[in-house]
Amino acid sequence: MAYTKRLDGRKFDEMREIEGKVGVVKNADGSAMFKFGDTVAIAAVYGPKDLYPRFMQNPKKGKLRCYYDMISFSVNERKRPGPDRRSNEIGLVTEKSLTPVLSLENYPNAVVDVFVQIVQANAGTRCAGICAASLALADAGLDMKDLVCAVSAGVVDGKVLIDIDKYEEDVEGMTDIPIAILPRTGEVSLLQLDGKVNREELKEALELVKKVSKKIHNAQKKALQEKFK
C-alpha cells in the first residue's frame, strides 16, 4: 500500500512539536532537555575536569565522553536497565556528532562528560539526545563554534518524511536516516542509514533536514536566551 498519509496527520515535512529547556539538572555544570513530541531527552554535562588515569591525559587537547541511556520506563514494555550494544553505539555517535563544535584544544589534560538520559522514547531518541547535549554544553559555558541540530528523516515509497515516530519507523520498507547538522556552516556531523535509499532520496532527505534544522536551531537559541536573558 502506498504511503500517502501520516497516521498523526502531520505533513511529510512537519516535525512533531519541539521544545528545548536549559538548566534542568541543577547539580550539573550544564544541562538541558530537548523533545520531539513525546520523545524526551535530558543531557547533563560535568567538566571540564582533570582526566584520570593520568596516562590518558593529552596536553594538546581535552577529551569528550558521551554516555546514552534509555530509562526502563521510557517505553511501554519495561526495558531492561543498564548499558547494551545499542546504548554504547549511540553514546559513540553522539560523541562524534558533537566533537566538531567543541574547541577541545582549550582544555588540555581535561575531560568533559556528557550523560544523555531518555526519559520518554517514541523514536528519534539519539537526535533528541544530540540536540539536548549540544544545548547542555553551551549551558556549561564551554568554548563552542556552533550548536548541533539533529533529526531523523524517513524514506518510504520514494517519499521523504521528517521526524519519524516509532509507528512510522516500523512501517515495512521505511528507511531511517538520523542526521546531525551544524546550523552555521551546514556541515553534517552525523549521518546514519537503516534501510535502502537511492541518491535522489538521500539528497532530498538532507535538504529537508537542513530546512527543518533552522527550526531546531531557533528552539535551542530560545532556550538559551530564556536562561541567560
Ligand code: ADP
Ligand atoms: P532512535 O531512538 O534514535 O530512533 P532506534 O532506531 O534504535 O533509535 O530506536 C527506535 C525506537 O525504538 C526508540 O526510540 C524506542 O522508542 C524503541 N526502542 C528502542 N530500544 C528499545 C527497547 N529496548 N525496548 C523497547 N523499545 C525500544
